[in-house]
Amino acid sequence: MxxxxxxxxxxxxxxxxxxxxxxxxxxxxxxxxxxxxxxxxxxxxxxxxxxxxxxxxxxxxxxxxxxxxxxxxxxxxxxxxxxxxxxxxxxxxxxxxxxxxxxxxxxxxxxxxxxxxxxxxxxxxxxxxxxxxxxxxxxxxxVPRLVAPTGTLGRVKPGRKARADIDYGFQAIRQMGPLDIGQAVIVLDGRVIAVEAAEGTNAMVARCSDLRREGRISVPPPSGVLIKSAKPGQELRLDMPVAGVETIRVAKDAGLEGIAVEAGRVLVPRIDDVRRAADEAGLFFVGIDTGSGSSRRP
Amino acid sequence: MxxxxxxxxxxxxxxxxxxxxxxxxxxxxxxxxxxxxxxxxxxxxxxxxxxxxxxxxxxxxxxxxxxxxxxxxxxxxxxxxxxxxxxxxxxxxxxxxxxxxxxxxxxxxxxxxxxxxxxxxxxxxxxxxxxxxxxxxxxxxxVPRLVAPTGTLGRVKPGRKARADIDYGFQAIRQMGPLDIGQAVIVLDGRVIAVEAAEGTNAMVARCSDLRREGRISVPPPSGVLIKSAKPGQELRLDMPVAGVETIRVAKDAGLEGIAVEAGRVLVPRIDDVRRAADEAGLFFVGIDTGSGSSRRP
Known part of the structure; x- marks a missing residue:
């Protein structure tokens, strides 16, 4: 060595x-x-x-x-x-x-x-x-191998509607970037149903169970996509978003259909475990190249 | 008659x-x-x-x-x-x-x-x-008298920092308008700590208690302002935001300092009860003229 x-x-x-x-x-x-x-x-x-x-x-x-x-x-x-x-x-x-x-x-x-x-x-x-x-x-x-690659991890792939929701989610995150909020959102049927601010991604995802129970989401599970991304201008050396096995667990509990992360700008620790967890949960986990992925220090 | x-x-x-x-x-x-x-x-x-x-x-x-x-x-x-x-x-x-x-x-x-x-x-x-x-x-x-007037209802007035947070909250809402989210936000010390999407205003406000318990808000209560507004282009005939006695109750429970609503574009039912509830809770409740208040049908 x-x-x-x-x-x-x-x-x-x-x-x-x-x-x-x-x-x-x-x-x-x-x-x-x-x-x-x-x-x-x-x-x-x-x-x-x-x-x-x-x-x-x-x-x-x-x-x-x-x-x-x-x-x-x-x-x-x-x-x-x-x-x-x-x-x-x-x-x-x-x-x-x-x-x-x-x-x-x-x-x-x-x-x-x-x-x-x-x-x-x-x-x-x-x-x-x-x-x-x-x-x-x-x-x-x-450790570059900690970073989300482009493409699907595991066997489940997002369908046409989920892909449209993913695109819209990344758009929404871009729009909110200057406000220093919206590191993650949940989109369902073309509609942003949850926005992360100070509560953290897992708490936001867990909220979807409440929304379902209260009849605020009319589409039965599995439905809804968690989209997680770095904010525009986010300092990725100190404050890189993370998604992994625990994210899959809370997403599954909340009845979501899958997870999309920004390739190159989200940490995905223990990627082999993540692949396995996605398959076991029946969720997709996909890295999307948003075009800002290569410049890690904007 | x-x-x-x-x-x-x-x-x-x-x-x-x-x-x-x-x-x-x-x-x-x-x-x-x-x-x-x-x-x-x-x-x-x-x-x-x-x-x-x-x-x-x-x-x-x-x-x-x-x-x-x-x-x-x-x-x-x-x-x-x-x-x-x-x-x-x-x-x-x-x-x-x-x-x-x-x-x-x-x-x-x-x-x-x-x-x-x-x-x-x-x-x-x-x-x-x-x-x-x-x-x-x-x-x-x-019934025009159902609509929030400009100015403070009750005795408590927002201080200098709260007024800055109110301005920032209305800015944030404007920025999120095209996304069909952010009918309400909570701002504390120049930072948006909660954004309303599908969960409704009261659930968003209640979330602040969790944020405090988890140490995600470092400023002791009362602190934080709920800002509620119509979204740009919102159809106010069918879908006018509402704030009232119940809003004051949840805001008080969540340790907030006060409530600011967009004058002319938010319903405030039973305004005398609202004034009394704000005084009893020690919260401010203020209607802010954002400049879009007169055109109820954008």
């Missing part, structure tokens, strides 16, 4: 720092990064990171410990930083900003985190790291 | 037919119409209308009984038709289309009801009635 030129080049980048939030994804990314031969160091965020990182060199830090984080990254010789997993929006008053080693020049960027939508928060985080000389990389940069 | 020229003019319009769906609104409209001196006739839709209409001449009809409905309207000399209350989207296969007295020419309009969003359905309904020589009127046409 060390004779491979690509690996030598990666090695010269130094270890990858993975800042881990909640969920399985950070560990999965760590495993995949290790498989590429690159060394890594996990920073598990207190109160968020909940996977088992015992197989990797790991430190735990509270959110906001900017000074300690910087010292740790410098000590470990990490220039590249990857954030994975989900992070709740903390109350800013609850964060103990450890500013000892962080320049006062960062304050404007930190204050920018305080107001505004996810996009603003994410861009603020990127700015903070880059102004300190670190480089934010995305899962797609270090 | 009969000496009043306006009343004589109204009398010459013949009785108003009120097609009643679910909820209190149809009866309220009927009461208000009777107060204006105009006679009326209620058609309560089976499985939907659930208020007590015993104080008014009333017939019950199943949905889709187009032929019987037409005969009834002709027999009662009703040219003006008002639809009030909520109607679930029926399964089209469940409707027994009683076509005996309805021209085959209506079929395209009926078929148009079958696919597409609320706007398309509503425009299809208008077309069906108008092609049969009836005139669809809205609650705002016959």
């Amino acid at each position: 060390s004779a491979d030129p690509a690996s030598r080049e990666e090695a010269s980048l130094g270890p990858l720092a993975i800042i881990a939030g909640a969920g399985d994804l950070p560990r999965l990314v760590a495993e995949e990064v290790r498989n590429t031969g690159r060394s890594l160091f996990v920073i598990a965020v207190d109160g968020e990171a909940d996977a088992d990182f015992s197989a990797f060199p790991t430190a735990r830090l509270p959110i906001g410990a900017a000074g300690r984080l910087k010292a740790l990254l410098v000590e470990r010789n990490c220039r590249d930083v990857l954030m994975a997993g989900s992070f709740r929006r903390p109350r800013f008053s609850d964060i103990e900003w450890d500013m000892s080693a962080v320049k006062a020049a960062l304050l404007p960027a930190i204050m920018r985190l305080k107001r505004g939508g996810d996009d603003k928060v994410v861009n603020g985080v990127v700015q903070i790291f880059e102004s300190e000389g670190f480089r934010i990389v995305g899962p797609a940069d270090v | 009969s000496a009043d020229p306006a009343s004589r003019e109204e009398a010459s319009l013949g009785p108003l037919a009120i097609i009643a769906g679910a909820g209190d609104l149809p009866r309220l409209v009927a009461e208000e119409v009777r107060n204006t001196g105009r006679s009326l006739f209620v058609i309560a839709v089976d499985g939907e209308a659930d208020a007590d209409f015993s104080a008014f001449p009333t017939a019950r009809l199943p949905i889709g009984a187009a032929g019987r409905l037409k005969a009834l309207l002709v027999e009662r000399n009703c040219r003006d038709v008002l639809m009030a209350g909520s109607f679930r989207r029926p399964r089209f296969s469940d409707i027994e289309w009683d076509m005996s007295a309805v021209k085959a020419a209506l079929l395209p309009a009926i078929m148009r009801l079958k696919r597409g969003g609320d706007d398309k359905v509503v425009n299809g309904v208008v077309q069906i009635f108008e092609s049969e020589g009836f005139r669809i009127v809205g609650p705002a046409d016959v």
Whole structure:
């Protein structure tokens, strides 16, 4: 492995720092990064990171410990930083900003985190790291095989009506992009029946069961397509949408017909499990090339 | 009363037919119409209308009984038709289309009801009635005092941040209008945290309690503003948004700070009760002139 030129080049980048939030994804990314031969160091965020990182060199830090984080990254010789997993929006008053080693020049960027939508928060985080000389990389940069390919995974394919609903869903997401909402929608029979804002994709999908029970959806299941996409201008290094086995499970429970994700711009962890889960659930799972797939950093 | 020229003019319009769906609104409209001196006739839709209409001449009809409905309207000399209350989207296969007295020419309009969003359905309904020589009127046409006035109802006024959130919410609604979604949104600290699609305003508002419990809203209650508006191009005669005492109750439960509605384009039934409920809940309830308020039929 060390004779491979690509690996030598990666090695010269130094270890990858993975800042881990909640969920399985950070560990999965760590495993995949290790498989590429690159060394890594996990920073598990207190109160968020909940996977088992015992197989990797790991430190735990509270959110906001900017000074300690910087010292740790410098000590470990990490220039590249990857954030994975989900992070709740903390109350800013609850964060103990450890500013000892962080320049006062960062304050404007930190204050920018305080107001505004996810996009603003994410861009603020990127700015903070880059102004300190670190480089934010995305899962797609270090493990391209985590990203949704174009085409159907598994045996079930979307029919003509579902394909029309998929097109309309991607249109709707594009239209809502400037509002920093609509990372996912559900379309049924040419109609958007659910829009994701702060609740997260799974909660939005689960809502469809309520809609059916209340008679607000008149078409019997399986019907309705979940469309999930990056927003226009979304910072994919820090904030890439994810769809996987759990998404299939909630979609099946909600009586949906299938799932369409934007190829190249949505993470699909454990793709073989996803294929199998789609087949078992009888749902389609399709990656759609929307034309913006190649530019991961708009 | 009969000496009043306006009343004589109204009398010459013949009785108003009120097609009643679910909820209190149809009866309220009927009461208000009777107060204006105009006679009326209620058609309560089976499985939907659930208020007590015993104080008014009333017939019950199943949905889709187009032929019987037409005969009834002709027999009662009703040219003006008002639809009030909520109607679930029926399964089209469940409707027994009683076509005996309805021209085959209506079929395209009926078929148009079958696919597409609320706007398309509503425009299809208008077309069906108008092609049969009836005139669809809205609650705002016959009882203007049901419509949200400009300004604050009650004692609590929105502060500077809430006013900024209100502006942003109306912008977001405008942006989503072409998608036939977003009749209401919730904005908190410059961020859209919930968008209404098929679930209805109250369900969307109730979702905020979940968001708080899950730590997805970091600002403590009361915070967040419900913004409710007509969509651009919305057919206000058939499908006017409603906000009232019940809206205040769910908003209070969800820890919101207040409610802003589009003046002139949202129904606010029992406005004195609304004022009192807002004061009791400690919420603001404000009508905002968005500039599109005067043209009720875009």
